[in-house]
Amino acid sequence: MLGQIARRLGQLHGQQICNGLNGVRFKETHRHLQSSFKTVRPISTIPLWPFSSRPRDFSQPNSSWSPEMRKAYDHYIALCDTDNENGEKTKGPWRKLPSYNRSIKYATGGIHLSKFIQAENRLFTRSVKEQGATFEYVVFVNKEEKSCVCVFQSGRLLEGAPGHVHGGAIATMIDTVTGTLAGYLSGPIMTANLNIDYRNPMPLGSVVLIHSALDRIERRKTFITCKVTSTDESKLYTEATALFVSISVGHLFGSRN
Structure with a gap:
């Protein structure tokens, strides 16, 4: 032309x-x-990537968040990187992970893999349009401590026993959070084993903290420990251990190995 x-x-x-x-x-x-x-x-x-460069972050505060959820969120946000009065960035120990692209581009080597995931694709915990109806959560990671914490608020559609969160929903969140940490540390992974001990029933609508930490890494295996507590950590709801195995994604890049 x-x-x-x-x-x-x-x-x-x-x-x-x-x-x-x-x-x-x-x-x-x-x-x-x-x-x-x-x-x-x-x-x-001309955009080289056909999807939105600024997809919606489902881990941002919304009107369904309770004061307790917002308070816990503000606590960890204050521990992340901040700009001081002089416009200089102050380094914090924690980092908030956005929800889009399943946080995969923040994993080791994940920036390339994230390009194969459309902006519309996301973990099913984020798929319900009604805010607050199911899983409301935000994940913060601490790379130096090799740990992460998730602030989680359960919605009305997660009911199991009357007035309490379904055990499967709790397991889903544990798998999600421990997998996020394992992927952040080891790159693309898949769950190989998940052991859960339910200590106390979790009230529906409650806000909890899901603490995850690296236990050890053995070649392709990443072992993670996890506990779910009240926001003041005075009550233990669940304990778990998880094993993740690193996977090859070479076929996505044309490799035959």
């Missing part, structure tokens, strides 16, 4: 010389062609 416009300019310029076109007509034609150039999008502005 650019070549055609350039040739057209050359033809018009030649016509002006040969036929003696008046200056006014040539200026009008030149202005018309300039407007055509403006409709051509520069290569630098």
Whole structure:
């Protein structure tokens, strides 16, 4: 298209010389062609990734969050990187992980794998449109301590025994949070084993902390420990251990190995 416009300019310029076109007509034609150039999008502005560069972060506070949920969130946000009065960034020990792309691009080597996941795709815990109906949570990681904490508020659709959270929903959150930490430390992984001990029933709608920490890494195996407590950590609801195995994603990049 650019070549055609350039040739057209050359033809018009030649016509002006040969036929003696008046200056006014040539200026009008030149202005018309300039407007055509403006409709051509520069290569630098054409998105190379067809999905939104700013997908929705489901781990941001919303109207369904209880005061207790917001208080716990604010506590850990204060421990993350912050900007001081001089505009300088103060390094904090914790980092908040956004919910989009299943946080996979924050895993070791995950920046490449995340490009294969559409912005619309997300863990099913984020798929319900009604805020507060199911899983409301936010994950913070501490890379130095090799640990993470999740602030979790259970919604009405997670009921098991009357007035209490279903054990399967608790297991889902434990798998999600321990898997997030394992992936953050070891790259792409899959759950190999999950052992859960339920210590006390969890009231529906309550806010809890899901603490996860690295136990050890043995070659392709990553062992994680986990406990679920009240926000003041005075009550233990659940304890768990998890084993994750690193997986190869070479086939996504054309590798046969």
